[in-house]
Every structure is written in structure tokens, then in C-alpha cells.
Amino acid sequence: MIEAELKARVRDPEDVMSRLEGHGPGRAEVYQDTYFDDASGTLMREDRELRVRTVHGADGTRSVLTYKGARLDASGSKPEHETAVDDPDSMRAVLLGLGYVVAISFEKRCRNYVFDASGRRMLATLVRVKELDETFVEVETLVGHEAELSGALDDVRTVLADLGIAEHDLTSELYTDAVQARRVGRATR
Template sequence: MPLEVERKYLNVDFAALRRALCDLDARNLGAHFESNWVFDTPDARLFANGRLLRLRMQEWPGAIRHVLTLKLPAAQNERFKVREEHELEVTDATAMRAVLHGLGYVAGARYEKVREPWLFEDVAVALDTLPFAHVLELEGEAGHIERVAARLGLDKAETSTKSYHQLHQEWRCLHKLPPDLSFVFDAEQRWRCRRKLGFVEADQPGGRPGTTVKV
């Protein structure tokens, strides 16, 4: 049974973390832009039962990867988020969407992020830039996560086992905004993020063709 064991760290200094990872000879796997579509029944039965059905597109300059993921309800664990997870790489995302629609699922939410993945001592280290926050995520065996967190100086960092959906809802509530299942970059944010990753976009939104903007 494939289990996903992870813990998130909030309000982390990404620049300091990158320096620590480099000093420890961690391996940078290459940042990418992510677009995610969450599928559910029209009456949201999967969400109500703690299940997640997601089609993800990962983009690098010159490469695209699609992954279909099913996550089952999270186990009760105060220190780590533990879920059974099944993933399948998809070669034809359009056909996969047609299959999901044919089974009665609809895309009920969408979210985006920039993920900068590293590998350190068999723990997946992900620096995630979201439209509303910067979050560090460690995934691996529980004991290994604890060891890596200590080596990265995260002993006193604020931790969370909540999903990005839950963190987003809390952020919206804090800012007195209505609930929204989706969180995506606005056009300017998306352009800046993708530009930083090396994508050659046509024009800067609201600017002149070829305008260079500091990211």
C-alpha cells in the first residue's frame, strides 16, 4: 500500500533554506510550474469522503508531464499527514479528461503553484510558491523527515499537516474573503513566475512586448 507521509513548514525563509540545501550537497531536481485540476462528482462525494482525484500538469521549458493521482482519506496523525496515494503518469491528458467526464466526474477546483523540488537523504524537499503563501513540504519516512528538518534548522519552524486547500481557506478567512476552492495566480503573477523559470511568454500582461520585469 503506497503511503504518502509529509509535513509542511510555514513562514520559512526560502533563500536561507536554499543556502542550507546547497551546503549539505542536496540535489536540486529543477523547478517547474504546476497546474492542477481536482475532479469530483457533481455533488462533491469524493471531497465529502476525504478523497482527492487530481490531474496535474508539470511544465518545464521544453517538457510537460501529466500525472493522475488518487488520494484516500488521511490517517489520524498529529505530527504528520499520512495518506494512501496512487499515481499514474498520463501520456494524453485530453483523453484522460474525457475518461473522467465519461465516468461522471467534473473539474470542481483548480490550483497552481511553482514547485522547486530537492532530494536530501531520501527525503523529498519541495519549496512551493503558491498564490497566497510560500510553504516548505518534506515527504518521506517519518523518522527521516525529523532528521532532515533538524539538519535544515527547522526545529522551531511552524509546522502543519493541513492540505493546501485548508491553508487557502484559512488565508481567505483571515483576509475576510469568501470561500473559494480554487487558487490560481493572476495574469501578472503567472507571467513573472513562468518568466523566472525560463519560459518564453509572448508579452507581459499590461505591458509592451518583450518588456523585462525584475522577478
């Protein structure tokens, strides 16, 4: 599957959340993300991701292992493969045993909204990462083939416009890169 996704900085989080609530109540969740790479950083250098995510929410806790291939275009959309993990500590141990190292870990506070728009199932997520001191919105839908990506991204852009998000607020910066830059900046002070 391909995750057709756009991410934007949110200038008025309360307004965007109010608009999203019009699609139905959001689901508050905390994501604990740990990204793995080989010792030389090959995955991140090649714009690929290997992640164990544990999600804590009102419905309980679940974990997933995710692999994302390199970006297919400037939007940041990537092929994605994900599977449930019953024991995230064991999964981390497997990855470490295979020679991977923890590249970065951080927490995201999210509010997720699932709804239909333009004939597609959409997931809109308001995201706060403490270290970044900003709010972001991600809107995504899944497509089966790269040929469907452009149309799906047009539909995602329509949702973002309906949320009051301007084109100049879009960003393709990865959270991993932004958090790492912030941590390096703090360490050099």
C-alpha cells in the first residue's frame, strides 16, 4: 500500500480541531515511536524508515512494526508495510539482535479523526511533539498503486483546504529529522 499523505503546520489548532470535530469525535492517543537503522545510518540516508510504534489510547494499548520505503514524490508519500506486534519489547530485541540500532525515539500526542471525503477513507491527525513546540496536521489515505497517488493527494489537499490549511503551511520535513535537529541544537548550547 502507499500512504498518500500531506503534513502541514497548524497556525490555529483550536479552529482546525473544531472543523475536524464536524466529521465526528476525535480519538486521543499517545504514540511512542522508536526508529531503527543500521550502524551507518543507511535507512535514514536512503529515506527509508523502520519503526516500532506503541499506541496508548482509551481503547487500550497496541503496537505495530512499520517499514516505509523512500518517498515517491515531493509530498512525502511513501510505500508502507505495517503489521501488529504482540510484544513490542521482544520486537525491539529482535531488531537489535539483527544488528539494527535505535536511531531515535520520541513521543507524539495525537488526536485522530477517521472519515470519508471524496469517496475515500481519510485519516486526519492533529500532532504535537513536545520537542518541536508546534502543532501539525497530517491527512492521509491509502492507495494500492503509484498511478493512484496524484488523485489521492488532490483529495487530501481538498480536505486540508476545508480545514483552513494554506498551501504554504505544507511541510515534508520528517519528525525524525526535526526532533534530531532540535536535540543537536540543545546539546551544542
